[in-house]
Amino acid sequence: MGFFHLYTSQNMIFTIYKSKLILQYFNEIRWNAYFLRIILFFVFVSFLQAEYPRSTSMLAKTNNKYYLKNTGELYTGHVINMSKKTWKKILETYLTNGLINGKYREWYPNGVLKFEGNFINGRREGMFYTWHPNGKIKNEMKYANNVLDSLSFSFLENGMMEKKHNQDTDLALVYDYSEFPKNLKTFSEQFGKLNGNYTKWDKFGRKIEEGYYHNNKKDSLWFKYDADGVVHEKGRFTDNQKDGTWFNYDQYGRPFSKSYYNKGNLDSIKNIVYYMDGSQFAVKNYKLKSRENLIITFNQGGNKISKTQYIGSELTGTSIKWFDNGQKEYQINFLNNRLNGIAEYWNPDGTKKKSGKFKNGSMIEDWTYYTDFEVNTD
Incomplete structure (x- = not known):
């Protein structure tokens, strides 16, 4: 019995010791888990602070x-x-x-x-x-x-x-749609100013105008085009003003108008009318300042038919007419739409026919009539 009690007592002591070890182990695990959670929390917070x-x-x-x-x-x-x-x-x-x-x-x-x-x-x-x-x-x-x-x-x-x-280069090509869809414009800017080429198209994509700018001012040659792409106006700008001769063209590319400018001021206009074959029929020269108007007509052979002077729309000045063969037919003078001054007439062969004077549309003084053999004064 003594041995049994001794064995039992030793076994109980070992069991109690083992239980304490197990309990201590689990307590350590619980504490470690607690500290681990705390550590993970701070790591997570640090992560959020760094990455959020x-x-x-x-x-x-x-x-x-x-x-x-x-x-x-x-x-x-x-x-x-x-x-x-x-x-x-x-x-x-x-x-x-x-x-x-x-x-x-x-x-x-x-x-x-x-x-x-x-x-x-x-x-x-x-x-x-x-x-x-x-x-x-x-x-x-x-x-x-x-x-x-x-x-x-x-x-x-x-x-x-x-x-x-x-x-x-600071050079910019600008597309201006302010008139779109009717028209589209492109122009060049440089250093805050219009510099370079300018082009304008219609709504069908046809070019209708082009030119050049220098320091915000129109410069050099400018062109305008019709619907077929034919130039219908051409001229030069100097310092943003029309200068020199400006041309207007018809559908066949013929100049029907020439305008003469002096630093933006229109001095005179020359209008041209053509026969169907392209030869000139009439040329009209008009000076704006004096209102002088000179009209010259031609036959299809290029010979002059008539030359007439106006002031505004009134006949004033010399009027000349030629025969088809180039011989002068008459030379008369007008003042305010009335015959006034010397009047001379010729035959087709160039011989003198008659001469005299007009005043306010009426014949005055003696007139001279020429025949093949004699001169008659009436």
């Missing part, structure tokens, strides 16, 4: 750098803005030490992409794009070290080109 995207409302911008409003520290991490109306993303980028780094995007509240480009340490680099609300491209431009470089393009909402700009 901020919105621009949580940041302050100073000298192109972004700081956390609550700490004043330069921010590194993602930036995301959400639309308050649609809860769709409207901005996304990444900051490194307060500077935009990498891809930068903006969206309209409906989710359509609005802006996209790339930054390196807060400076624009590479291609940048903007879009209209309907999703069509608005601008396409290239940056090098935060400066616009090479060619950039602008487009309207309907996809039509608005501007093509060479950033290296």
